[in-house]
Amino acid sequence: MDRVPPTLTPQLDVDVPDExxxxxxxxxxxxxxxxxxxxxxxxxxLLDPTSRRSNGHRRFHRNDLxxxxxxxxxxxxxxxxxxxxxxAALSRTPGTEKQRLEAFERHREAVVAQLKRTQEHLxxxxxxxxxxxxxxxxxxxxxHDQQPPAST
Amino acid sequence: MDRVPPTLTPQLDVDVPDExxxxxxxxxxxxxxxxxxxxxxxxxxLLDPTSRRSNGHRRFHRNDLxxxxxxxxxxxxxxxxxxxxxxAALSRTPGTEKQRLEAFERHREAVVAQLKRTQEHLxxxxxxxxxxxxxxxxxxxxxHDQQPPAST
DNA sequence: GCTTGACCTATAGCGCGCTATAGGTTGTCT
DNA sequence: AGACAACCTATAGCGCGCTATAGGTCAAGC
Numbered sequence: 322m323d324r325v326p327p328t329l330t331p332q333l334d335v336d337v338p339d340e341x342x343x344x345x346x347x348x349x350x351x352x353x354x355x356x357x358x359x360x361x362x363x364x365x366x367l368l369d370p371t372s373r374r375s376n377g378h379r380r381f382h383r384n385d386l387x388x389x390x391x392x393x394x395x396x397x398x399x400x401x402x403x404x405x406x407x408x409a410a411l412s413r414t415p416g417t418e419k420q421r422l423e424a425f426e427r428h429r430e431a432v433v434a435q436l437k438r439t440q441e442h443l444x445x446x447x448x449x450x451x452x453x454x455x456x457x458x459x460x461x462x463x464x465h466d467q468q469p470p471a472s473t
Numbered sequence: 474m475d476r477v478p479p480t481l482t483p484q485l486d487v488d489v490p491d492e493x494x495x496x497x498x499x500x501x502x503x504x505x506x507x508x509x510x511x512x513x514x515x516x517x518x519l520l521d522p523t524s525r526r527s528n529g530h531r532r533f534h535r536n537d538l539x540x541x542x543x544x545x546x547x548x549x550x551x552x553x554x555x556x557x558x559x560x561a562a563l564s565r566t567p568g569t570e571k572q573r574l575e576a577f578e579r580h581r582e583a584v585v586a587q588l589k590r591t592q593e594h595l596x597x598x599x600x601x602x603x604x605x606x607x608x609x610x611x612x613x614x615x616x617h618d619q620q621p622p623a624s625t
Numbered sequence: 626g627c628t629t630g631a632c633c634t635a636t637a638g639c640g641c642g643c644t645a646t647a648g649g650t651t652g653t654c655t
Numbered sequence: 656a657g658a659c660a661a662c663c664t665a666t667a668g669c670g671c672g673c674t675a676t677a678g679g680t681c682a683a684g685c
Contacts, residue, residue, distance in 0.1 A: 332597050345631065355632085356674060364672095368624055376681060378632055387625035391601065394594045402672070412624035418612070421624075422605035425598060432595050436588070442546045443584050445484050446577060449543065453574035460570070472520055472564035472573075473539035497661065507662085508644060516642095528651055530662055554642070626685105633680070639673090650663070655656100 333390040341372070341380035351389045358389075365406050366392055368413065398432045449473075485542040493524070493532035503541045510541075517558050518544055520565060550584045601625075 335350045348355045362371060368388045371379040381389070395405050408424050411417040452470040487502045500507045514523060520540045523531040533541070547557050560576050563569040604622040611619040 332600075343631075344633095354674080357672085359633090360673065376632080377634095378681090384623070384625065387623070391597070391625050394597050396672095398591060398594045398598070415621070418605060418608055418621050422602065422609060425602050425605065429595070429598050429602060432591065432598065436591055436595065439550060439584065439588055439591070442550045443581070443588065445543070445546050446550070446581050446584065448484075450574065450577050450581060453570060453577065456570055457574060469567070469570050471536070471539070473536065473543050495662075506644080509642085511663090512643065528662080529664095530651085548642095628685085629683090631681090631683105634678090636676085638675070641671090643669090645668070646666085648664090651661090652659100653661105654659085 332394075333386055335386065337381070337383045337386055341382045342386070344379045344381065347379075347381035347386060347389065350386060351393050353389075353393065361392065364402055366402065366409050368409060395428065398428070399435065400428055404428075484546075485538055487538070489533070489535045489538055493534045494538070496531045496533065499531075499533035499538060499541065502538060503545050505541075505545065513544065516554055518554065518561050520561060547580065550580070551587065552580055556580075 333350065342350065344355050344358055348358045351358075353361075361367060367385070371381065371385065374380055392405060395408070396402075400408075404424075408421065411421045411424065449470070456468075456470050485502065494502065496507050496510055500510045503510075505513075513519060519537070523533065523537065526532055544557060547560070548554075552560075556576075560573065563573045563576065601622070608619055608622050
């Protein structure tokens with residue numbers, strides 16, 4: 322009844338004032354450390370050189386934050402820095418939309434495979450846990466007619 | 474109709490002859506390199522010292538393979554070597570079943586959280602892909618009434 | 626006026642998980 | 656007999672992704 326329509330882009334609900342966020346605020350918003358954020362910039366993972374205030378301090382605006390959220394998504398799904406650098410380079414170059422799409426599609430396949438693998442592993446883990454729980458119960462009841470689970 | 478009942482323990486369908494497998498065969502069976510397998514042994518991740526033939530070559534038996542499968546599962550779901558070492562130590566010590574169970578349960582929670590995070594990331598990735606696809610279509614039709622997706 | 630804290634650059638260091646190399650033995654095949 | 660492949664030990668090295676350190680600027684608050 323009070324279902325909310327699926328959000329279509331935000332993926333980051335932090336409001337960014339017009340003057341932008343400091344690096345500390347931006348880092349906190351996307352879940353990175355300040356040094357990692359600077360490191361990412363040095364590595365060429367940001368879309369364009371971060372804008373600066375007169376004192377040289379970085380300012381992160383809405384679009385920076387959106388890009389960062391995507392960057393974090395790619396990293397946390399296992400895309401290496403080097404690959405993200407390529408994606409960033411493409412994203413700076415007009416007319417490369419198709420290549421970007423292909424890069425994302427390839428990565429998607431990797432993520433799906435990884436998900437599947439992890440789900441299988443989770444099932445195996447659950448089996449193991451179930452065996453130990455069964456043993457724990459038999460112990461409690463001092464039944465002792467059960468061997469401890471095979472240590473596998 | 475020809476559904477197979479869910480397998481309850483195997484997780485590794487390779488038949489192990491009585492005389493066991495060589496390290497090369499064992500590594501192939503669980504998807505590790507020979508050196509990684511030796512490395513794991515050195516790091517104390519194996520249940521007990523691998524048995525040897527008269528010539529000093531390692532032999533891996535069924536129970537070794539089962540343990541290895543579990544080890545690979547733990548590694549691939551992100552458990553650090555150091556933690557696996559602790560689990561191995563517990564598994565060598567009788568009466569530690571409860572602690573093992575707790576370790577597995579804790580790890581399970583981590584895996585579930587990780588799965589959830591990855592699924593959210595996948596959704597974000599799909600949104601991005603959808604945007605690029607929509608753009609690709611509009612391009613094809615030479616409609617050109619659409620901006621390329623925001624590079625986020 | 627002085628301290629504090631957040632920012633800045635540049636560069637060095639590190640933890641993790643392998644991976645590679647050197648040097649050797651053993652067993653099998655031609 | 657010689658070559659090869661697979662194994663062995665011991666140890667060094669490396670790629671990745673940060674993380675820490677040194678030394679400095681600047682603005683705000685006491």
